[in-house]
Amino acid sequence: MKSLFLALGCLGLACAPVQRPVRAEARTGAFLRIIGTNDFHGALEPRADSAGVRLGGGAYVAAAIRAAAAECAPRCEVLLLDGGDMFQGTPASNTAYGKPVVELYNELGYAAAALGNHEFDWGIDTLRARMRDARFGILGANVRYADGRDVEWIPNDTIVVRGRARVGIIGLSTQQTPTTTRPQNVAHLRFVDPAPVVDAHARSLRARGATHVVVVGHVGGRCSETCEGEIFDLAQRITEPVDAIVGGHSHSLLNTTSRGIPIVQARSSGRAIDVLDVPFDRSTPAKGEIRPVLTAQITPDPAAAAIVARWTARVAGEFSQVVGNLSERLSRNGVQSPLGNLIADAQRAAAGTDVAVMNNGGIRADLEAGEVTYGELFEVQPFDNTLVRLTMRGSDLRRYLQQIVARGRPNAHVSGASIVYSRDGAAAGKVDTVLVAGRPIDDAASYTVSVNDFIAAGGDGLGPPAAAIVQALPIIDRNALRDYISRLPQPVEGPRTTRIRMAGEATP
Ligand SMILES: [Zn+2]
Numbered sequence: 001m002k003s004l005f006l007a008l009g010c011l012g013l014a015c016a017p018v019q020r021p022v023r024a025e026a027r028t029g030a031f032l033r034i035i036g037t038n039d040f041h042g043a044l045e046p047r048a049d050s051a052g053v054r055l056g057g058g059a060y061v062a063a064a065i066r067a068a069a070a071e072c073a074p075r076c077e078v079l080l081l082d083g084g085d086m087f088q089g090t091p092a093s094n095t096a097y098g099k100p101v102v103e104l105y106n107e108l109g110y111a112a113a114a115l116g117n118h119e120f121d122w123g124i125d126t127l128r129a130r131m132r133d134a135r136f137g138i139l140g141a142n143v144r145y146a147d148g149r150d151v152e153w154i155p156n157d158t159i160v161v162r163g164r165a166r167v168g169i170i171g172l173s174t175q176q177t178p179t180t181t182r183p184q185n186v187a188h189l190r191f192v193d194p195a196p197v198v199d200a201h202a203r204s205l206r207a208r209g210a211t212h213v214v215v216v217g218h219v220g221g222r223c224s225e226t227c228e229g230e231i232f233d234l235a236q237r238i239t240e241p242v243d244a245i246v247g248g249h250s251h252s253l254l255n256t257t258s259r260g261i262p263i264v265q266a267r268s269s270g271r272a273i274d275v276l277d278v279p280f281d282r283s284t285p286a287k288g289e290i291r292p293v294l295t296a297q298i299t300p301d302p303a304a305a306a307i308v309a310r311w312t313a314r315v316a317g318e319f320s321q322v323v324g325n326l327s328e329r330l331s332r333n334g335v336q337s338p339l340g341n342l343i344a345d346a347q348r349a350a351a352g353t354d355v356a357v358m359n360n361g362g363i364r365a366d367l368e369a370g371e372v373t374y375g376e377l378f379e380v381q382p383f384d385n386t387l388v389r390l391t392m393r394g395s396d397l398r399r400y401l402q403q404i405v406a407r408g409r410p411n412a413h414v415s416g417a418s419i420v421y422s423r424d425g426a427a428a429g430k431v432d433t434v435l436v437a438g439r440p441i442d443d444a445a446s447y448t449v450s451v452n453d454f455i456a457a458g459g460d461g462l463g464p465p466a467a468a469i470v471q472a473l474p475i476i477d478r479n480a481l482r483d484y485i486s487r488l489p490q491p492v493e494g495p496r497t498t499r500i501r502m503a504g505e506a507t508p
Contacts, residue, residue, distance in 0.1 A: 029077040029163040029280070034214065035068050036264055036274030037061065038083030038248030039116070041364070042093025042101055042382075043269035044308045046295045048368065050331060054295040056270030058104050062304030064293045065108055068275050076277065077162035080109060081169070083248025083265065084116025084218030087130065089364055089382045091315040091375050097126050100311035102133045107303055111160045112169045114218040114248055115140030117177040120185045121383065128153055139171020139216065142197040144190045151189065157201045165212050165280055168205030170198055172217035174230060174249050180361065183457045194219065194230075195237035202240035212243045212278070220250025220265060227256060235261045243278050244286060255288045262286040319375030323482045327491035330367040332360075332380075336501070338494025339363060340413030343381070343477075345495060346484035348415040350475050351387050351450030354436055355397070356415040357404065359460040362452065362477075363413075374482060381478040385452035391469040395443040400465055402431045410500040411460055419500045432503050452477050 046057035069078040082105065087098025098119075105113070115138050119127050131138050131153070141156035150156070157170045172194045178186055194217065202213045221229020231247045235258035244262045247254055251268035264274035267290070276288040330339035340363055348356035365379040392400065404412045405421040420433040434441055441447070455462040456470060464470060485492055498505070 030075050031072075031077075031280055032079055032162055032165055032167065032212065032243075032278045033068070033072050033076040034079045034081060034244055034246060034264075034274065034276040034278060035065050036081050036083060036216075036246040036266060036276065037065075037270065038114075038218075038246070038265055038274075039085040039251050039268035040082065040101060041085055041089030041118070041269050042087055042098070043090060044092050044100055044104070044312055045090070047269060047271075047365070049271075050329065050333075050366070055272075056293050057295060057300070058100075058270065058308040059300030059302075059305035060293050060295045060298045061270040061273065062104065062108055062301035063298045064273050064291060066301060067298075068273065068291070072277070077165065079111050079160065079162055079167055079169075079214065081214070081216045081246045082110055082113035083216055083246050084114035084173070085118045085248060085268075086113060086116065088118035088121050089269070089379060091319040091378045092311045094378070094382055094384075095315055096311060097122050098130050099133065100307065102130055103311075104304055104307050106133075106135045107307060110136040111167075112137045112139055112158055112171060112216055114138075114171045114216045114246075115143065115154060115173045116218040116248060117174055117180040120177065120181040123185050137169075137171065139169065140173040141170050141201050142172050142175075142192045142194045144192055146188060146190055148190075157205055159205060159208060159210050163280070166210050168202070168208070168210030168213045170201045170205070170213065170215050172197070172215060172219055172234075174218050174220070176230075176249075179459055179461060182454065183459055194234050198234065198238050198242065199240045202238075202242060212280075213241065214243055215245040217245060218248045220247050220252060221254065222250060222252050223254060223256060227254075227258065231263055231265070232258050235259055235263060243282075244276055246274060246276075253290050255290050257285075262288055264288050264290065266290050315375070319373060319378060321374045322371045323374055323377065324372050324485035324488070325491040326367055326369050326372055327493050329369045330494045332363045332366055335360065335410045336413065336498050337363075338496050339367060339380070341415065341495040341497070341499065342484075342492075343481055344413040344415035346481040347387055347450045347452070347477060349484050350480035351389050351448075351473055353389055353416070353448035353450040355401075355417045355447060356450040357401075357455065357462065358413045358415075358452070359455055359462055360411050360413065361460050362454060372485065377478050377481055377485075381481060383454065383477075385454050385477045387473040387475040387477060387480060388451050388453050388456040389471045389473055390449040390451060390456070390464045391471070392447060392449065392465055392467065393443065394441040394445045394447060396465040396467060397436070397447045397449065398431075398434055398441050398443070400449070401434050403462055404500065405431060406461070412462060414499050417499065420503050421500070422503050
């Protein structure tokens, strides 16, 4: 019986009492349809893109998944996977530590998910509690203890039966995890090279009877003329046959192959889903599609809508408070944006420092023009990071600000300072000019810098100089932004000056 329940996507107790007749087509499906999501980030409700088109939302994603599953029956068997970073990012999800997303995913019958870096944001105990709630494995085969031992509470792989296929699924975490969650939460863990891990588990899965091997990895990449990133490095170095890789983490749209392995990723926050058809007999190449989840064209799924409504109602009062008015939409796109400047200004004001540094990776959503609610600010800064005041000498400050452009392009915003750097040639990443309050830095003087506690702990490679004095402040970053916006003349404009710019680039 077990394989029948697995074939129907019923991995949990809720399905067990229901005995359904074996459908003839369950044994005759010609291909495996992998439906994938990734980086859902608690996005229970739809969100607008820069053109005002509404995308995603749990009830719409659910309807899109169920439609994709229904449309190929009975020729297909469906495997529903998530590429990780499921929970972190919205008031409804965060105040319940990801429970709403697990409930939604249980309802939809996910087979497995990858263990994303942000799954660690609320600590190991919370993650383990969500793993217990989930009727699907949250897999991280390349996570180890510092001494190399496998982590006993993180599952590595699983086998699910789909028609005549026994699909082995291997889950992976990004090697960037230590600098992209609270570093202290994973200090005892190591995120090892996934390629040999995939090879070892693929062999083991086949020895256990798997007919197909699929990787679901919180590993990403980008494609322009060429494709680059962790997921492509992985595909290049796997030696065992793998039928598909469902990715995540980079929030990009991927629908390609690398060394013949199909690779998909569906942006983020439920804006799209992967639909990848893999013929069971591998007689023809797999066919992938990234489908946008356009709310205007989809009837929301009633069961998922009920879950979303229940969880969002819990936070409606607290987070609907209006904190100010914006004259324009503030996007987080680009390495320097008015939204990033505004956040850095808010943190400098709240901490009362000479300079503020705000990591780009911590700016999680755009703000729409017009009234801004506290809930919208929550989605911009969902992490409950607190502010930290650093005191350092001018010579250290210059080196510290240099770190922001060390990778050839800025990975942070600043307030109170301006930086001119070189990007090309031998001088790449070198800083030409640094000004604080419009003046060159005095090496011997003392300066104060506000950062968040994520940066202060070494996140995004922006840890403070060893000699800096570190003082934790009891200020949540998002509240600094709320207070700052509410104090500014209304409607608020985003500060447009490009404070970190390449040599030769015009100053707007
Ligand atoms: Zn991630």
